Amino acid sequence: MEDLDDGGASFLDAETLAAHPQFASTLANGLAVLGCFGGGQTVLGNKDFAERLQLSRPTVSRLTFTLMGLGYLRRDRATGKYSLGPAVLSLGYPLLSQLTVRQIASPEMLELARHARGPVSIGTRDRLQVVYVETVQAYDSNATKPDIGSTRPFLRTAIGRALLASYSVPQRTALLRRLRETVPQEWAAFHAAAEQACTEIAQQDFCIVAGDWRPTLAAVAVPMRAPVGGMHLAFNLTVPAYATDRQHLQTDLGPRLVSLVRSIEYKLGLGDH
Template sequence: MATFSRKTPGSRTLNRGLSILRAFRQGGSTLSNTDLAERSGLPKPTISRLTHSLVEAGFLLFDFKRKAYRLSPIYLNLALIYNESSEIVKIATPIMESLAETANVNVGLASADLSDIVYLASIRGEKGGFFRQVTPGSRRPVETLSLGLSYLNAVDEATRTDLIKTIAARQAGHVEFILDRIAKSRAQLRTHGYCVANWHSGLIAISRAVSGLDDSIYSINISFSPQAERDADHQTREYGQLLTRLADDIARSWQETLLDHESGLNDPT
């Protein structure tokens, strides 16, 4: 995965403003200056200046009744543009849907945003069993999902070290447990080609990473509720084989699309 860099310095103010926008997550539609300061780590005077600018620019709306900020409709437009332009998701989704339907499992595709994992697509094929509502745009800390663990093991060593430092800071009371979880996932990926997470009662998730059209790292997972009459380990191995084929099919389709693009660019006609 290439690292973006330029000789000219970036804008510190812009980075701080973007950290405010990242503070908005599912489970809360409005955030006060105090909320934003707690989530972003920025001082309140800075928050006040930045939220003022973001409201003026139309990226935030101020709720006078709650005395708090909420996102403006522009994000729906940005999400629409992303979905329309993302060949990664367009190509992967029908392949994921086919497996979800035939194998009666749930399938997810995600990418990283700093130290979080963001779902790009989530297909629920399982009938009954444990239900957890996951929609495109849902985000979780990388250390809490199989998708995140497979991503952690696919990045370069320097990136992994930086991510683990961030994780250790926010999981201060559970560092040993988290580091052990990450180490076990690495061992599973080396041995089986996928890592396993069964932290939610009644649900097992397995995941592996794959390189996309843009050489970025994406994570793919299968989740399922183990059948009482069958051994969960047996099911995990069975679905692990399906996950390997799914990842290969998606990666091959991405590569074929890339080759088609390159062929079109090189075609003199």
């Protein structure tokens, strides 16, 4: 079994993890209920949870009752459906506040966002997806800003491919194996491009993605060379596809983002400037 650290337990498939003697299934099911809101859904009922998680209605009822009592869910009396409660914010805030990289990077992120007229973001891995932990957008930038907490796929996005490149070869292999098993269609379409992006990052420190995530968007992304607080992080810059071309991404925005990330690493004491 792989070591139970950032490159271990979180890379295991669901069946292997559930079979581990330390696995707490009730806790996992409760967190899975909260995770159902991750796809942009704002209101869900017990039937929705039961169908999505393949759990019995009585089990779901106990979970939602408990989560509501603890403040993680709110129930609409008229519809009987649930939305996220304020305790979810209290749960996530300590993690964001500990990521001092957000405060350190913000001024330089804003400067680059103004230059590029597009949002500059920081993302990390949440299981088999990327989650944004910070986004800075200039007053005159475009409308592509991702919210903190929003998620993106690994294989189709610049920030996902950059995060892949941040892991050691064994960890990356384990993560790619899980992606192949979990999202086979996306794997078939984009795994070669994702692996090529890792090669690009090794050669020039950044990768470019244009149209693979959304046809109207282009992006460059750069991984940090060392984890921050145990978390692998990557930065990306997104602009409308009509406002750029490959040469602009290659010769201007990519190198500028690399410079930003290296500056942040230096300020955090992670490497030479």
